[in-house]
Amino acid sequence: MNRYERLSALLDLLSNRGKVDVDALAADLEVSAATIRRDLDHLAEQQLLTRTRGGAVANNVAYDLPLRYKTARNTSRKERIGRAAAALVERGMVVGLNGGTTTTEIARALAVRPEACPPGEPAFTVVTNALNIANELAVRPHVKIVVTGGVARPQSFELTGPLATRIIDELTLDIVFLGVDAINPVHGAYAHHEGEANVNxxxxxxxxxxxxxxxxTKLTAHAFARICPTTSLDLLITDADADPAILAGFTEAGLPVRTV
Structure with missing residues (x-):
């Protein structure tokens, strides 16, 4: 595994165990103890854990990891979801994308669409508050990219705050794809950060x-701030590894589910 995959796996182990030992991590991840020590020191510098003698303990911030560590998680699932979501976008649509690893996969799928457009005419418009998504799409001639204002969060690259909401409030979107930190059939969609939840x-x-x-994994997760209730959602796209009993809860709540 590459370094980010290893760091992500390390943080997952720490999240599950609460504290970790260098030698145990080295055995679990099949690398040297020296490599684990360097990884732990790096993550401690990012304030994602607290170093102890011979290991580390978890920090609360580890539950809202920076996007660069999340990208290594469940990659194939997110790619499938991204492609399925991008297939819903038709020519001429105005598409909203918030930040996150799965919405980034949608952006990448849209970026490589073989759209034949007259000169100067985009195939569709993407409105986003995510700087990394804007960067992915800005050079694509078939995409008109609109970026909200706001203050950037380093964890997610999302722009939040009054400047972001001012722009969005003036627009109408045909479809919005919401990446979430958790979703519940009774209560709806959630984000870890209240500012992101407000913009979303x-x-x-x-x-x-x-x-x-x-x-x-998001279907059994918990997060701090609600984005919107289940009744405000029109479709959930998730992967085929989802528990059928959990999916049944969403369909019983009136939310159609598509697995890929």
């Missing part, structure tokens, strides 16, 4: 169709 909520209210894209 506004994007949902400005869209004719709201689609949540979430790998199966």
């Amino acid at each position: 909520r506004l994007m949902a209210t400005r869209a004719r169709r709201v689609v949540v894209i979430a790998d199966s």
